Amino acid sequence: METTKEITRRLTVERQGLTSTPGTVMKNDIYQIIDRLGCLQIDTINVVERAHHLTLWSRLGLHEKGLLNELAYDDRKLFEYWAHAACYVPMEDHRFFISPMRMREGEMLERLERWGGRAGGVTPDILDEVLGRVSAEGPLATSDFEQRRTGPSKGWWDWKPAKVALEVLYGAGLLMVSHRENFQRQYDIAERVLPPGVDAAEPTEEERVKFYITRTMASLGLVKPADVRGYFTPSYARYKAFSKQIPSLMEEMGGNGEAVRYEVEEERQPYYCLPEDASRLDELADGLPHEGVHLLNPFDNALWDKKRVETLFGFTAKLEAYTPATQRKYGYYYLAILSGDRLVGRIIPKMDRKNRKLIINSTWHETWFKPDDSFENSFSETLESFSEFNGADEVEYKEERPRIG
Numbered sequence: 008m009e010t011t012k013e014i015t016r017r018l019t020v021e022r023q024g025l026t027s028t029p030g031t032v033m034k035n036d037i038y039q040i041i042d043r044l045g046c047l048q049i050d051t052i053n054v055v056e057r058a059h060h061l062t063l064w065s066r067l068g069l070h071e072k073g074l075l076n077e078l079a080y081d082d083r084k085l086f087e088y089w090a091h092a093a094c095y096v097p098m099e100d101h102r103f104f105i106s107p108m109r110m111r112e113g114e115m116l117e118r119l120e121r122w123g124g125r126a127g128g129v130t131p132d133i134l135d136e137v138l139g140r141v142s143a144e145g146p147l148a149t150s151d152f153e154q155r156r157t158g159p160s161k162g163w164w165d166w167k168p169a170k171v172a173l174e175v176l177y178g179a180g181l182l183m184v185s186h187r188e189n190f191q192r193q194y195d196i197a198e199r200v201l202p203p204g205v206d207a208a209e210p211t212e213e214e215r216v217k218f219y220i221t222r223t224m225a226s227l228g229l230v231k232p233a234d235v236r237g238y239f240t241p242s243y244a245r246y247k248a249f250s251k252q253i254p255s256l257m258e259e260m261g262g263n264g265e266a267v268r269y270e271v272e273e274e275r276q277p278y279y280c281l282p283e284d285a286s287r288l289d290e291l292a293d294g295l296p297h298e299g300v301h302l303l304n305p306f307d308n309a310l311w312d313k314k315r316v317e318t319l320f321g322f323t324a325k326l327e328a329y330t331p332a333t334q335r336k337y338g339y340y341y342l343a344i345l346s347g348d349r350l351v352g353r354i355i356p357k358m359d360r361k362n363r364k365l366i367i368n369s370t371w372h373e374t375w376f377k378p379d380d381s382f383e384n385s386f387s388e389t390l391e392s393f394s395e396f397n398g399a400d401e402v403e404y405k406e407e408r409p410r411i412g
Contacts (some may be wrong), residue, residue, distance in 0.1 A: 009270045010229070010288055016319050016348040017291040018228030018284060023309045025345060027299040029068025029392070037074050038084055040066050042097050045222040045238070046090035048306045051190070052328065054340040055358045055365070056397050058306035059095065061342075064396050065301050080186040083202040087184040087192075091240055091311055098205060103218045105209045108180025115175055130168075137172040146185040146193040149173060156273075201319065216252045220260065221281070226308065227315075229269055229278040229288075232257055237312035274318070295347055300385040302342040302354070302393055310343060322350035322373070336412075338368055344386070352409065353378040354390075358397050365399035370409040378409075 020026060024040055040063060041047045050058035060072050075095070079085040082397045085095040088104050096104070116131060141147050152169030176182040179216050185195035201207075210218065223230050223238040230238075232253040257279050260269040266279040269288075280288070303310055305326040312318055324343065327335040338355035345351075352372040359366055367390075372378065378386075394402050 008267065008285070009272070011272050012274075013348065014288055014291050015229045015271055015278070017295050018280070018288060019309070019319065020295060020345070020348050021287075021291070022226055022228040022284075023311065024066040024297050025301050026299075027066065028297060028299070032067045032070035032074075034078060036083075037063055037070065038068060038078055038097075041078075041085065041095060043226065044308045045100075045226045046094035046096045046308075047085075048091055048095045048308070048311075049087070049095065051305045052340060055304075055342075055356050055393075057190075058304050060396075061302075061304040062307045064393070065303055065307060068392055076187070078144075084198070089178065091238060091308075092306075098202065100218075100222075101201070102206050102208055103210060103215050105180065105207070106212070106215060108178070111175075112179035112181065112220055114177055132170045134172045134175065137169055138176055141182060141194055142196055146195040148188070148191045148193050150191065154279075172237065212252070213256065216256055217260070217265075220253065220257055224279060224281050224284075228284055229271065229280045231274070231276040231278050233276070234315055235313060237279075237315060238308075240311075247352055292408055296379075298347040298385075300382065300389045301345040302389060303345055303350075304342055305340070306345075309345075316343045316350070320350045324350075337371060346385070349376075351378075351382075356379070356393075358399065360398070363398060363400040365394045365397055365402045366405065367402060368405045370404075370406065372409045372411055374411055 024043055042061075047059050050092075052058065055061070056064070056072075056385055063070065063075065079087070079095055082299055084098055086098050086101060087093065088096055090096050090104070115134065136234065137152065140152075149167070149170045152167070173182065173192075177184070177192075180197055182194040183200035185193045185196045185200050187193060219239045220230075220235050225234045226238065227234060229391060235253050235257075236250055255265065257316070258268075258277075260266040261277075261279055264282065267285040269278045269280065271278050305324070305328075310324045313324050316322055322343065326340070327337060328339050332339075337353060340357075341353040341355050343350050345354050350373070352370065354370050355368040357366045357368060358364075390402065
């Protein structure tokens, strides 16, 4: 079967939950979005609201931000772990991350040795001490441990030994994030965080890889093998066996009816989607049901795979926060503008929290994009919602008209 990039884009936008009209948002609506996406990335950059809240806002509109914390730390419907990067993951999927945890547990001493140089020297004794203290005292944060660095800090990666130990134990699944205080992780023994009755049956390797494939198709629509590796990156990126299994398993799923194979125009590799999406592809030839404007933060699931975004949307999704200021084209931090099924530009925002003002440093449109009145009206409505979600009373534009490029 064959289809076009345009229809593939539309299915991606729909599968990502970017076609809905915001309404009253309940806690279960937030859970359903995260379940639909497979995971929700957590990030510390707070030029505006943090990424995990913005990704939800892009799909749900205005909502109570505290509901996410309730789902994760009160209801235990979500847990924190490495899925794409640091993410909230549905608790019901926990068992599919047990194997990466066991692999990391088996490599703990190697990881301590590798990370030790960046933390001023770490020994297995510190690992035992940290685990023992958490076990005896309950949830602890990095700040609860004495600083033992032997010299001056050398930057962000120059962690103190206890921080390295906490991260290694967390990666191994021996510790989990119990909750956060002022956005700082509070670690506890895994058995005290996992809710009663959670499925702990470790799947087979094939079941696990199929889970990631199915999750990626459910989140992105039509996908090729590389898209699976790009969606659940850290969980298995280090393990070549995982990557090698994906193409053959996708081909097998296409042969037995678990997936439907497609050829996408100008693409050499085959794409696959869930069977229920095959008929939807024909319907999407007529367009999306909702052609509104959405703003996507750089850590939004829809922008994770830069190569896929470039291939399907013709959009460069590079974040320039880690690029030297003199080499940036757009700015430190951007929000991509999604109009219908096209990424048409970006804004460079900054929240002045002291004065409750949202500053738009610049607006950029893609060279091919010609905005009309419908776009301008939808964009204004979306920006008003974004401003309110960030707690701003006013919006200040630093430039009068959009840049092109």
